Amino acid sequence: MNLIKPFSTLALAALLAACNQTSSTNSETTAIEGKKLTVGATMLAMEHEFVVNVHDEMVKQAEKDGIELLTVDAERSALKQVEQVESFIGQNVDAIILNPAEVEACSPAVSKALAAGIPIINVNSETSAKPTAFVGSDDVEAGRIAMQHIADKLGGKGNVLMMEGYMGQAGQIKRAQGAQEVLKKYPGLKLMAQQTAGWDRAKAMELMENWIQSYGNQINAVFAHNDEMALGAVKALTDAGLKDKIMVVGIDAIADALQSMKKGTLDATVFQNAQQQGAQAVATAIKAAKKQPFEKEVLIPFELVTKENLNKYLK
């Protein structure tokens, strides 16, 4: 292979960087010394439905408040996210919204923004460095609600499998923690295996197929850290003719999951309010930028979705 020419690499990098940045503007202008507020947002991954939902609401809120929202996609890379925050600092934005890719690795982004005197709001997921404000939900609670529902339905006895998110992300760590808390209360509930399927439906389907081989009829319930994986598990169980015997619970209440519940395949999910998170993140960012009083921690509660209250969430 030829050596890569520095010029073409540069050109490619520039091209990619240009494609990476989308901006949504609004004709209305916010009155802060006549200048329109600019908020930079770096999102974990714009290919996850949940993240897209949060972002859609951020855009709506930004339009409503007449601010400029610059969005970049971190494509799940913490390193990229730190660089994106650095460039927001360079652009001298009024506030930054960070939807962190990782707990530790994204912390430098938070410290750098604070050092530059720019308010930074973490949305949905945490970093170990403390930001100006946090808007999101407590993932421990989601894990607790999901596993508690399984415990209730199984009468505190049975064999459970746990499909984990991308290892090391706050969502995975905390949802697992919440589930473990409930498991400790019920000695009759046995966690047979826990394994990651990286938030991904196809990977979850493979993992479930392999689990069916190992545990088959012993399985009573599957708890997946998100709906995508839960739907992969549902598909594998349905194909194996076991879905009627095994309950599956996910988290996030994405549209596909609600449809699956309507059909009676997925048993339950936990609603995480993406709209509220997106709207509150932008609202908090504006308040912080204008140096108005704001809440340091905006916690939006999770809600259990079952057959009984499904209609409330179906759009």
Add this chain to the structure above:
Amino acid sequence: MQWPSEMNTTKTLISSKISGQLGQYGLLVAFLLICVALAIISPKFLTVQNGLIIVTQVSINALLAFGVTFVIITGGIDLSIGSIVAVAGVVSASFAHPDSYPVIVPMLMGLLVGVAFGALNGWVITRSNVPPFIVTLGTMTIGRGLALILSKGRPVSNLSDEFNFLGGGKILGIPTLIIILLVAFAVCSVVLRKTVLGRYMYAVGGNEPASRASGINVSRVKMKVYVLAGGLAALAGILLTSRISTGQPNAGEGFELDAIAATIIGGTSTTGGTGTMTGTLIGALLIGVISNGLDLLNVSSYYQQVVMGVIIVGAVVLDSLKK
């Protein structure tokens, strides 16, 4: 060495066939050893049911790896196949809603996307001096972006039963994916071993200037190779979409690396000129067996990655010792 061009091509051809054969035995031994070890440790491993599951799970990666094998034999590389999986999947899903189009339409639309991407790769690579690594890195990003644009970042679901049958159904108890895998394997093997195009692929990868001097239209061979890889990636994307009955814009991420791994483990030389489809198939099976076995043994997710890496390197080392 300065051989007359024709002799050189023939010589490369013969030596490539011989080393390919030897390589396969080393790989086969490694594969069988791992299977025996897993069968001893886990009683669940050696069952017909589990065998079917492994081959089903392997089939997507194998289809991609067949395409990559063509490309790497000519001395190229294709990093865009994982993204093609996503675009083809999203496009086919968009045409596969119940009561919309007959099932042939989503299939053809998906394949068309893959062929178009392959043709774009081939066109840029043959018309410019930019290395395939860079060109396909670019199309990889373009493809991922297109998948996200077309799907608006959300899974495309609610697909017809006919479409879901393609990659999720069974014929006489055998998963359709396995049948398609076997047919694709047979076709790709024949193309590589029995056709003029196949012989040209080895020649181009073995010695490009010599092939050109001996009258082979190198650009046309390369073009066809990337179109084949794109088409196979699209097929994999359609089947994956059908299997999970949803078109995911983030599908196929990192698939290119798994496919390249399967190809290299299978004995195809990274510098081109040698390689076989049988080797690639065994390479893909090896990766699948390890992944399945580690799940059955409930090895922690952290350790799985380490074990997988060690076994892959081990297999390649064993293979090279055999040579």
